[in-house]
Amino acid sequence: MKSFKKLLTSKSKTGVPESSFKFGGMASLITLDVVPSPEEDSQKLKKAFIGLGTDEDVIIEILGHRDANQRKKIRETYHQLHNETLIDGLNKEVSGDFGKAVILWTYDPCERDARLANEALKSKKKGVKHLEIIVEMSCASSPQHLVGVRKAYCDLFNSSLEEDILVSVPMPLRKILVGLVTSYRYDKEMVDKDVARLEANRIHESIKSKELAHDDVVYILSTRNFYQLRATFECYKEKHGSPIDEDIMKSGKGDLESLLKMVVLCIDSPEKHFAQVIGTSIIGLGTDEDSLTRAIISRAEIDMMKVKSEYLNIYKSSLDDAVIGDTSGDYRKFLITLLGGKI
Amino acid sequence: MKSFKKLLTSKSKTGVPESSFKFGGMASLITLDVVPSPEEDSQKLKKAFIGLGTDEDVIIEILGHRDANQRKKIRETYHQLHNETLIDGLNKEVSGDFGKAVILWTYDPCERDARLANEALKSKKKGVKHLEIIVEMSCASSPQHLVGVRKAYCDLFNSSLEEDILVSVPMPLRKILVGLVTSYRYDKEMVDKDVARLEANRIHESIKSKELAHDDVVYILSTRNFYQLRATFECYKEKHGSPIDEDIMKSGKGDLESLLKMVVLCIDSPEKHFAQVIGTSIIGLGTDEDSLTRAIISRAEIDMMKVKSEYLNIYKSSLDDAVIGDTSGDYRKFLITLLGGKI
Numbered sequence: 150m151k152s153f154k155k156l157l158t159s160k161s162k163t164g165v166p167e168s169s170f171k172f173g174g175m176a177s178l179i180t181l182d183v184v185p186s187p188e189e190d191s192q193k194l195k196k197a198f199i200g201l202g203t204d205e206d207v208i209i210e211i212l213g214h215r216d217a218n219q220r221k222k223i224r225e226t227y228h229q230l231h232n233e234t235l236i237d238g239l240n241k242e243v244s245g246d247f248g249k250a251v252i253l254w255t256y257d258p259c260e261r262d263a264r265l266a267n268e269a270l271k272s273k274k275k276g277v278k279h280l281e282i283i284v285e286m287s288c289a290s291s292p293q294h295l296v297g298v299r300k301a302y303c304d305l306f307n308s309s310l311e312e313d314i315l316v317s318v319p320m321p322l323r324k325i326l327v328g329l330v331t332s333y334r335y336d337k338e339m340v341d342k343d344v345a346r347l348e349a350n351r352i353h354e355s356i357k358s359k360e361l362a363h364d365d366v367v368y369i370l371s372t373r374n375f376y377q378l379r380a381t382f383e384c385y386k387e388k389h390g391s392p393i394d395e396d397i398m399k400s401g402k403g404d405l406e407s408l409l410k411m412v413v414l415c416i417d418s419p420e421k422h423f424a425q426v427i428g429t430s431i432i433g434l435g436t437d438e439d440s441l442t443r444a445i446i447s448r449a450e451i452d453m454m455k456v457k458s459e460y461l462n463i464y465k466s467s468l469d470d471a472v473i474g475d476t477s478g479d480y481r482k483f484l485i486t487l488l489g490g491k492i
Numbered sequence: 493m494k495s496f497k498k499l500l501t502s503k504s505k506t507g508v509p510e511s512s513f514k515f516g517g518m519a520s521l522i523t524l525d526v527v528p529s530p531e532e533d534s535q536k537l538k539k540a541f542i543g544l545g546t547d548e549d550v551i552i553e554i555l556g557h558r559d560a561n562q563r564k565k566i567r568e569t570y571h572q573l574h575n576e577t578l579i580d581g582l583n584k585e586v587s588g589d590f591g592k593a594v595i596l597w598t599y600d601p602c603e604r605d606a607r608l609a610n611e612a613l614k615s616k617k618k619g620v621k622h623l624e625i626i627v628e629m630s631c632a633s634s635p636q637h638l639v640g641v642r643k644a645y646c647d648l649f650n651s652s653l654e655e656d657i658l659v660s661v662p663m664p665l666r667k668i669l670v671g672l673v674t675s676y677r678y679d680k681e682m683v684d685k686d687v688a689r690l691e692a693n694r695i696h697e698s699i700k701s702k703e704l705a706h707d708d709v710v711y712i713l714s715t716r717n718f719y720q721l722r723a724t725f726e727c728y729k730e731k732h733g734s735p736i737d738e739d740i741m742k743s744g745k746g747d748l749e750s751l752l753k754m755v756v757l758c759i760d761s762p763e764k765h766f767a768q769v770i771g772t773s774i775i776g777l778g779t780d781e782d783s784l785t786r787a788i789i790s791r792a793e794i795d796m797m798k799v800k801s802e803y804l805n806i807y808k809s810s811l812d813d814a815v816i817g818d819t820s821g822d823y824r825k826f827l828i829t830l831l832g833g834k835i
Contacts, residue, residue, distance in 0.1 A: 292646075296639050299676040303635075309678045311715040324707070327715075331674035333642040335652045364667070372654040372670075 177453035177489035180216050187226035190215070194223070195231055195238070203242040205479040208251060213486035216450055217258055224255065246438045247480040254446050254487070259297035260305070262286045265443065266298065267306055270317040277408045280318070280326065281426065282443065284408070287329035287371075288415035289422065292336055299330065321362035322408055328371035329412065335374040342380065348373070349384035349393075356396050361405050370412060378416050420455035421463070423448050427456070428464050431475045441472070442484070449487040457488075520796035520832035523559050530569035533558070537566070538574055538581070546585040548822040551594060556829035559793055560601055567598065589781045590823040597789050597830070602640030603648070605629045608786065609641065610649055613660040620751045623661070623669065624769065625786065627751070630672035630714075631758035632765065635679055642673065664705035665751055671714035672755065678717040685723065691716070692727035692736075699739050704748050713755060721759050763798035764806070766791050770799070771807050774818045784815070785827070792830040800831075 185193075190211050197207035215223065227235040235255060243251050253261050265282045272279050286298050302310040314326050348369050355363045370378070385393045394410045394417075414422045426444040430437035448456055460468040469490050476484060485491070528536075533554050540550035558566065570578040579598060586594050596604050608625045615622050629641050645653040657669050691712050698706045713721070728736045737756045740749050757765045769787040773780035791799055803811040812833050819827060828834070 292643070296676065300635075303676070303678045307678070307680075307682060309676060309715060309717075311676070311711075312678070315711055315715060327711070331676070333639065333646070333652060333654070333674070335646045335650070335655070337650075339650060368654075368658055368670070372652060372658060374652075 175452040175454045176450045177448075177457070178214070178216060178450045178487060179489050180214055180219065184215070184219060187219075187222040188230065190223045191227040191230050191235075194227065194235070198238055198242045205243070205247065205482075208239075208243070209479065209483050209486050212251060212255060213483055220255060221257060224257075245480065246442065246476075247478065247483055249439075250442045250446065250480060250483055253442060254483075257301070259294060259301040261446070262290075262294075262298045263301035263305055263310070266302065266310060267313065270313045273317075277322065277404045277411065280322070280408065281411060281440070283314070283326055283330060284411050284415050285419075285422070285447065287326075287332060288375075288412055289419035292333045295330065296333065321405055324362050324367055325370070325405075325408055325412070328367040332371045334372070337374070338376045339374060340376050340380045342384075345377065345380040345384045346388070348381045349388060352381070352385060352393065353389050353396075356393075356400050359400055361397065361400070361409055370416070375416055382413065382417050418459070419448075420452055420459040423456045424459040424463055424468070427460060427468060427471070431471050432464075436475050438476075438480075441476075445472075445484050445487055453488065518795040518797045519793045520791075520800070521557070521559060521793045521830060522832050523557055523562065527558070527562060530562075530565040531573065533566045534570040534573050534578075537570065537578070541581055541585045548586070548590065548825075551582075551586070552822065552826050552829050555594060555598060556826055563598060564600060567600075588823065589785065589819075590821065590826055592782075593785045593789065593823060593826055596785060597826075600644070602637060602644040604789070605633075605637075605641045606644035606648055606653070609645065609653060610656065613656045616660075620665065620747050620754065623665070623751065624754060624783070626657070626669055626673060627754050627758050628762075628765070628790065630669075630675060631718075631755055632762035635676045638673065639676065664748055667705050667710055668713070668748075668751060668755070671710040675714045677715070680717070681719045682717060683719050683723045685727075688720065688723040688727045689731070691724045692731060695724070695728060695736065696732050696739075699736075699743050702743055704740065704743070704752055713759070718759055725756065725760050761802070762791075763795055763802040766799045767802040767806055767811070770803060770811060770814070774814050775807075779818050781819075781823075784819075788815075788827050788830055796831065 193207055194211060197204035212220065212223075224235045227238065231238065236252060239248070239252050239255060253265075256264065262282065266286065269279045269282050286295055290298075299310050302308075302313075306313070310330055311327050314323055314330065318326055351365050352369065355361055355366045360366075369381070373381070382393050385396075389396065391399075394413045397406050397409050397413070400406060411422070414425075423444045426440050430440040430444070444456075445453070457468045460466075460471070464471070469485065469488050472484050472488065473481060536550055537554060540547035555563065555566075567578045570581065574581065579595060582591070582595050582598060596608075599607065605625065609629065612622045612625050629638055633641075642653050645656075649656070653673055654670050657666055657673065661669055694708050695712065698704055698709045703709075712724070716724070725736050728739075732739065734742075737753045737760075740752050740756065743749060754765070757768075766787045769783050773783040773787070787799075788796070800811045803809075803814070807814070812828065812831050815827050815831065816824060
């Protein structure tokens with residue numbers, strides 16, 4: 150890590166580098182041109198909860214077509230009008246995979262991820278699959294979102310996310326995760342090719358000497374902006390012949406290697422990562438509903454159209470069809486609604 | 493770092509732990525009961541700039557009695573009305589120590605600290621004195637402020653604060669500083685005495701074995717909340733006989749020891765730290781105006797009354813008198829105004 154100077158390689162039309170988190174038109178969520186008032190939505194939801202049975206179609210119809218800002222207003226208005234939170238209202242009425250999905254979708258996105266991270270850290274599961282959410286919020290989200298999650302975590306759980314990682318995750322995974330969740334990356338397209346080459350070599354050395362959690366590697370992965378890191382991964386492949394994640398997996402089959410592979414993929418191509426999460430959750434015996442729900446809910450209003458196209462590319466079949474084939478009932482209806490489809 | 497569980501030891505009347513950054517009534521800044529409109533303030537400032545000479549008294553009278561929110565509104569309104577930023581307007585009219593102080597005070601506090609941090613990192617000075625601002629923003633500020641500084645840093649300098657620390661600061665100081673600036677501490681009073689004892693011992697071991705920048709020490713200092721760390725420092729003194737900062741300084745006289753002493757003091761007692769910054773800037777040959785200005789501007793609307801009382805305690809003389817004795821002209825007038833005095 151010798152040179153840290155920067156060269157501007159990409160600018161928007163205004164001359165200002167563009168944020169890496171503008172996915173114009175890449176959301177699958179369909180919102181309305183004319184949105185009902187939050188009061189109207191809140192009253193309709195309350196009506197759907199009351200009486201014998203719950204009208205799930207109304208819940209899906211309303212919440213499945215509102216973006217994060219609109220859902221926030223509905224949460225606030227519902228609370229004022231009905232003297233209970235919308236989440237509490239939903240909790241009494243919905244259950245199973247559908248219930249989980251609707252409730253996750255209704256939370257503020259930062260609170261949702263804070264809750265998912267806390268669940269992951271408390272789960273005592275082995276391996277790294279359950280830590281995916283923590284990698285996603287650090288490596289496939291904007292710095293503002295990540296900080297929002299850290300704030301929500303402190304507000305909800307009386308400790309910081311980092312403290313809970315330190316107590317729940319063993320070394321050296323802990324070191325990588327603390328580095329990642331504490332990042333606040335420069336959020337625009339800015340690449341220095343010299344730095345990319347230097348740092349690709351530094352990572353190569355670490356892989357060769359099996360020091361994957363070396364300070365330098367952690368600093369590179371947790372301080373560099375996403376464009377810079379993608380350039381580094383490209384330099385790595387050019388210079389050393391194979392993609393960085395392949396070399397990582399060749400160097401060992403432990404949790405550290407799996408975690409780093411996940412990190413590299415999330416940074417290099419969030420859409421590929423989420424396509425694989427959905428693919429893996431569907432393929433094989435049974436369905437991993439928690440992962441499927443998380444992936445769709447996380448990306449429906451960010452870049453789901455890119456995830457779908459990547460899915461088609463990898464699995465040679467449509468993501469929507471796969472979800473339809475593997476789910477049922479209101480859960481299916483809700484996911485397909487978020488995916489921009491109709492059932 | 494075995495146990496990370498938490499015990500609630502202090503609650504506010506509402507049962508919710510209180511933020512560590514509420515210093516009710518501890519500001520020295522005097523604002524007005526009836527505040528003129530931002531339009532009125534902007535017009536008066538513009539008038540003070542125009543013509544032969546500048547009316548410094550008007551600048552002091554207005555900006556020296558407005559809090560961060562009020563200054564923000566004046567900045568916005570001035571820009572709209574006069575087609576130049578207030579900072580540009582000031583830059584043309586004020587200079588010297590007075591000018592520097594007024595301009596720093598006029599910036600948004602996060603932008604101010606980002607600029608000061610950048611200046612410190614670019615200065616190529618030896619030692620750690622110039623890094624004080626980075627320790628202060630990490631160890632004597634709220635997590636929201638620190639994140640605001642990181643965001644402002646990215647916006648202003650086309651790289652992240654962490655990246656610039658990595659390139660400008662040598663190991664092991666770099667490791668400590670990156671840990672500190674990436675923190676987002678739990679911001680309420682929450683102390684676990686068992687953890688405090690365990691971690692006091694862990695720090696003691698590191699001091700004994702001269703491994704002051706050990707991962708565990710960095711994790712403790714950069715993830716724990718301030719109340720928890722103060723309890724840890726107290727446990728340290730009880731168990732090991734001397735205050736932690738004394739033991740650090742006994743273990744060596746290098747930059748690492750000086751930096752860690754600064755960190756401990758900032759966390760343990762920000763008011764003592766700032767009283768000492770002011771004392772040191774005044775005592776001896778010449779005055780270190782940059783440090784004096786920074787300390788007063790940073791704390792005038794936070795806890796300057798506590799800093800003054802700590803100053804009296806340490807130096808057996810009044811902070812206001814010391815500033816009056818060591819400064820002159822508009823610079824003196826402005827600082828004394830921020831200190832809540834009249835000249």
